Amino acid sequence: xxxxxxxxxxxxxxxxxxxxxxxxxxxxxxxxxxxxxxxxxxxxxxxxxxxxxxxxxxxxxxxxxxxxxxxxxxxxxxxxxxxxxxxxxxxxxxxxxxxxxxxxxxxxxxxxxxxxxxxxxxxxxxxxxxxxxxxxxxxxxxxxxxxxxxxxxxxxxxxxxxxxxxxxxxxxxxxxxxxxxxxxxxxxxxxxxxxxx
Ligand code: ATP
Numbered sequence: 001x002x003x004x005x006x007x008x009x010x011x012x013x014x015x016x017x018x019x020x021x022x023x024x025x026x027x028x029x030x031x032x033x034x035x036x037x038x039x040x041x042x043x044x045x046x047x048x049x050x051x052x053x054x055x056x057x058x059x060x061x062x063x064x065x066x067x068x069x070x071x072x073x074x075x076x077x078x079x080x081x082x083x084x085x086x087x088x089x090x091x092x093x094x095x096x097x098x099x100x101x102x103x104x105x106x107x108x109x110x111x112x113x114x115x116x117x118x119x120x121x122x123x124x125x126x127x128x129x130x131x132x133x134x135x136x137x138x139x140x141x142x143x144x145x146x147x148x149x150x151x152x153x154x155x156x157x158x159x160x161x162x163x164x165x166x167x168x169x170x171x172x173x174x175x176x177x178x179x180x181x182x183x184x185x186x187x188x189x190x191x192x193x194x195x196x197x
Contacts, residue, residue, distance in 0.1 A: 002028070003107035003197035004100055006124035008115050008168070010159050012141035013132040014175040014182065019111050021179075021186040028108040030099045032092065039091055040065040049087055053080070075158070089118060097123065106197040116160050116168055126196065128189065129169035131162065136176060 009015045023029050039046055041064055050058055050065060054073070060066045074081035100110060100123065109128075115121060132140070138152045145152075166172070171192075173185050 002100065002103040002105060003125050003193060004110050004123060005107055005126045005128050005193055006115050006121070007109055007111045007128050007130065008113060008165055009130035009175075010132070010134075010137055010162065010165070011155055012137045012144065014130045014173075015111055015113060017179065018130050018173060018175070018182055018186060019109055021183055022109050022190070025186060025190055026105075027190065028103050028105045029111060030096060030103070030108060031111040032096060032113065033111070035095045035099070036088065036092055037067070039088065039095065040067060043091065046087060046091060050084070053083065075155075093118070093120070107193040116164060121168060126170045126193070127168050128171045128173065129165050130173045130175050131165070131169075132175045134162070 007015055007019060019029050019031065040050075047065060050070070054070065058066055058069055058073075070084070074084055096110070096112070100108070110124065112118075112120060112124075115124070115127070121127065134156055137156060138149055141147065141152050141155070142149060147155075171189065173182070173189075175182060
């Protein structure tokens, strides 16, 4: 069984950036967001349930689920958010477990932004947090997602707090420096996790 390192971090903290760097040095990545996208694209039962609940507005022209619409809608509709999570989470967890079970490398990176919210810590051998101060998160996501500061702050305040993440983390990357420094972190952590695996 592979040694599972769960990667957590708030929006725009650098999860994709660091996981791309790990991937470049040969680490197997299991990404919860990619699995979610696949479920929403390919699972006919899920697509039909969502269509029945939200109506044709939730579909793109090609009949796939419009994730942006759904994401925005559930952001301000708590009941629908819980409903969607009840449908999606068990399937996503099942798929993630299947993917984690067949990894052959000594350790793998499991990118799972909602690890704390979904109480998935039991599946991880270790939790790696990528951390960025809120002010920097705001700067990065307003630039990347073309949203204003108010929207950015709203999204950040809907997530678990930085402090809560610190409580769960075994290892912490402070992502306030350059990408070159992130590369060094990836290299050092790889050596660390190879020893632990
Ligand atoms: P999300 O939670 O939305 O999936 P994320 O945690 O995956 O976000 P990234 O997409 O990796 O975050 O990073 C957010 C933005 O910040 C990106 O545009 C990325 O290029 C930039 N970024 C990340 N780390 C750094 C850094 N050390 N220096 C400069 N820019 C950075």
